[in-house]
Amino acid sequence: MRGQQTEPLGETSEPLGDKDSTDDVELAVIGLGYVGLPLAREAAETGLRVVGLDRDPRVVEALNSGRSHVDDVSDDEVRRMLAARFRAHTDDACLARAQTVVICVPTPLSPDGGPDLDAVTSAVRSVAGRLRRGRLVVLESTTYPGTTDEVVRPLLEEISGLRAGTDFALAFSPERIDPGATTHGLRETPKVVGGVTPGCATRAATFYGKLVDTVVQAKGTREAEMAKLLENTYRHVNIALVNEMAMFCREIGVDLWDAxxxxxxxxxxxxxxxxxxxxxxxxxxxxxxxxxxxxxxxxxxxxxxxxxxxxxxxxxxxxxxxxxxxxxxxxxxxxxxxxxxxxxxxxxxxxxxxxxxxxxxxxxxxxxxxxxxxxxxxxxxxxxxxxxxxxxxxxxxxxxxxxxxxxxxxxxxxxxxxxxxxxxxxxxxxxxxxxxxxxxxx
Structure with a gap:
């Protein structure tokens, strides 16, 4: 796989040793919805300086006024984020100052049944236009195996002129948000990360280790992408199993709920x-x-x-x-x-x-x-x-x-x-x- 060919990042990787003097924002989150906003909240509560980017001006205005549009993030929590210097933006200029950028945009179905990657590619272009050496870029949007290496990486490299794994770190980490859950929030849910190189994975694991109790490193980005699909396909298939059983159990005189x-x-x-x-x-x-x-x-x-x-x-x-x-x-x-x-x-x-x-x-x-x-x-x-x-x-x-x-x-x-x-x-x-x-x- 192409992502395993590059020399891994690490402390000895010279291009990543230099921290730009304008890198005063530790995290930029693109997409402030059900996935991105809880991530931004957790990071802000941890003490990181966070900015958010969203294309919906109504979402940005509400957040900067202390109002949440997401069930799992209260208005009080948004106000605490603002007190910790969080700000939401519609202009991607906010990305230029961030050490880490996490993409959490929607991936709806396209007419051909695959993921509609328009929001992802738009976000990646915004990141690429502001990308500098030493940055970490993570995709969290759910997609098919190969997206990070075959779609995200080429766009970032072509537009920025930088190389993933040498000049900047690139990883995939599937979101595992369970809306409404009270016993397993973002911090308590293990975070899977896969990098385009082992060094990229280490860099991403170090970042998420500040926000969650357990980080699990996948072999690569494809395995991390597949892990998310495996989790949800498992549920999808088993729900279908009991739904079909519900339809015929009643006809044959069986109480499925008791079974x-x-x-x-x-x-x-x-x-x-x-x-x-x-x-x-x-x-x-x-x-x-x-x-x-x-x-x-x-x-x-x-x-x-x-x-x-x-x-x-x-x-x-x-x-x-x-x-x-x-x-x-x-x-x-x-x-x-x-x-x-x-x-x-x-x-x-x-x-x-x-x-x-x-x-x-x-x-x-x-x-x-x-x-x-x-x-x-x-x-x-x-x-x-x-x-x-x-x-x-x-x-x-x-x-x-x-x-x-x-x-x-x-x-x-x-x-x-x-x-x-x-x-x-x-x-x-x-x-x-x-x-x-x-x-x-x-």
């Missing part, structure tokens, strides 16, 4: 996954496609496990709506014209994040069947699907009494589930949280 409970008592060889209305967030519905793209474009055949998992998980909203229709039909009501209340429209509990939430296709399918759809979510004050607003109910308990069917899509901790079960005319629990007579469970 999962029993299997979970095994102290080895089993990890519990649970069915639901679909998968959401950026990672599980999106990231495995990057690996499929790489296999297909490089080898000419499909990664069949991912394709099958995607097919199953995408069917779940339709299955949920079909079950809802059956539940109403059993009570002598058609779905058409019925009032349906959705509880929890985010992609996971106790966050406001709606990326790829399965609640969206559920609403589309209910509307197509002419149901009257309303929603409640303690984290979402207003919501629209395909440009059409979904009415939010304010009095939750009154709403569950008035609606013909209530569907629990996300089990936020703010919900008093037993009270909701008592009040609802009909309750369909897609999260497996309410096991009592009269409640339909997925």
């Amino acid at each position: 999962i409970r029993c299997a979970s008592t095994k102290p080895f060889g089993f990890q519990a996954f649970r069915p639901g209305a679909g998968v959401g967030g950026h990672c599980i519905p999106i990231d495995p496609n990057y690996l499929s793209f790489k296999v297909r474009s490089s080898l000419g055949y499909d990664f069949r496990f991912v394709g099958l998992a995607q097919e199953i998980n995408r069917r779940m909203p339709e299955y949920v709506v079909r079950r809802a229709q059956d539940l109403l039909n059993a009570a002598g009501r058609p779905l058409q014209g019925s009032r349906v209340l959705l509880l929890g429209v985010t992609y996971k509990p106790d966050v406001a994040d709606q990326r790829e939430t399965p609640a969206v296709p559920v609403v589309r399918l209910l509307r197509a069947r002419q149901a009257v759809v309303r929603f409640h979510d303690p984290h979402v004050p207003e919501w629209s699907v395909d440009g059409a607003p979904v009415t939010r109910v304010d009095d939750l308990m009154a709403a569950v009494r008035e609606h013909d069917l209530t569907i629990l899509l996300q089990d936020h901790s703010a919900y008093d589930l037993p009270a909701l079960a008592d009040a609802a005319r009909r309750l369909f629990d897609t999260r497996g949280r309410i096991f009592r007579p009269g409640v339909e469970v997925l």
Whole structure:
């Protein structure tokens, strides 16, 4: 691999020994979203001088005024960052003073099913135009194996005229942010790093060692890139497994939820996954496609496990709506014209994040069947699907009494589930949280 050909960086690497007098910023983070802002906060709390770059002027203005747009970073934490001299910028001139630059921009799916690298290449061009000897550049954006060495490295070298591994350090470190998690934040979650040379990896590991308790060095950038895809593909495939089991277990008279409970008592060889209305967030519905793209474009055949998992998980909203229709039909009501209340429209509990939430296709399918759809979510004050607003109910308990069917899509901790079960005319629990007579469970 090209990344293993260059002489490794290290203390004896002369070009990296000189620190420019203008390098008074220790970290610049490009992309101040769900990944970049927690990283900037952790670095600022550690005592590093941090700047952030984001192309959205509304995000930059809010952060510089002490307001956060990310669930895991509070307004108080942003104000503490500002007190530690953090500033957000829309101008990439802020990169010129940074010793380390970490790229945390989105990588959505492109029309051909691979990652859309436009934001990554734009960020890399900004870095390259400001790159100097001795700097460390790290890509954290999720992508396919080979991106750092085949896309990022050539751009940096061509524009800057510097060589990775000799003049500057280049590495990949996959983000492992779990929005809403309270037991394993950025510092407690081991950080994987892979460099284009062993010296680059050491340099990146030294940097992240200031921010996290454990740093794990991968063999190279491709292995670090693959580690992220392996983690999410593992979850994607296993969620699809239990989702498909949920669909047939009911037909053969098996309580899958109880089977999962029993299997979970095994102290080895089993990890519990649970069915639901679909998968959401950026990672599980999106990231495995990057690996499929790489296999297909490089080898000419499909990664069949991912394709099958995607097919199953995408069917779940339709299955949920079909079950809802059956539940109403059993009570002598058609779905058409019925009032349906959705509880929890985010992609996971106790966050406001709606990326790829399965609640969206559920609403589309209910509307197509002419149901009257309303929603409640303690984290979402207003919501629209395909440009059409979904009415939010304010009095939750009154709403569950008035609606013909209530569907629990996300089990936020703010919900008093037993009270909701008592009040609802009909309750369909897609999260497996309410096991009592009269409640339909997925």
